[in-house]
Amino acid sequence: MIRSDIIKELAPTIKDTLTVCNIGLPSQEMHMIDDQPSNFYMLGTMGLASSIGLGLALAQKSKVLVIDGDGSVLTNLGTLPTIANNVADNYVLLIIDNGSYGSTGDQPTYAGKKTSLTAVAKACGCENVIECKAEDTVQVVKDALAGDKMTVIVSKCESGNIKVPVITMDPVVIRDRFMKTVAAQNA
């Protein structure tokens, strides 16, 4: 399974969930497969999906899912101690770990070599870290969203990409409809 297979399988489960999508292909795939106002697409700024999601989770009550990647988390590795030390039980970080920088042509990341993001997350103090196979990801995410415990999921999958169009939606539109969804869910 590659990342787009996981996102395709995951889409019906997270239809109404506040979802922060990482820059590049994760956002573009989510947008193509099931565009929802509850999705926040990152059009730039490599690495910050997990931070945006954490700020969002700490600021309001609805569940927040972040679809991140191993390359992105490596870019912003300082995010894991911040997550561990500011527990938000409505926060689920899904790191789709394909061991490569998919959006830039599948160059290998260190997460596909010696570095285990699961071990890094645990060492940073994250208390509920689950590593799973790609095939089990949807069930693990479902369980995490149904629970009330901050969860970091590292889903190990194969690298590879499908062809997807870029997102042409204006960023202010993405942000505005997302904020309206957040406000409605917290009303």
Next chain:
Amino acid sequence: MSVNDVIIDGFVSNKVEFITTVPCKQLGGVIEAAEAHPDIYHIPSNKEDEGMGLCAGAFMGGKRSAIIMQNTAIGVTINTLVTLTQFYRMPLPMLISYRGELREPVACQAEMAVHTKALLAQINIPTYHFHRQSDVEEFDDILKYTFMCNKPVAILTDATFWGGY
């Protein structure tokens, strides 16, 4: 009232409830005051761009947010300021210690100080410079301006303002 108290009161009266910080010697007192205030959620960041991500999320979650940081980090946050804060039109007050100005003891700090205003001007960030302690009287207006126009706004605070350190 100390400048730290004026700044924290300004944040609170403008409903800024979520503040992220990366420390600087000059900012020690204001960071301590943010941590101590019951109406502020203080979340230390490991890096300033991470903090701007946290602030973006908190803002979309309905809480006004702000960052407290040092000017040396302007260089590493340009991309985030442009492609996140500005591109999505989000307000972000940035209280910045302006190291490398008069009374600076560390020579290396002057190297970034000479670029600070130029970089902020290059990316069209409204910038205010607190030099005298009385300059803090404009803090409330600057916060109101930031949330009126939905932009990142920089407030540079130098060693003379903080009374040396």
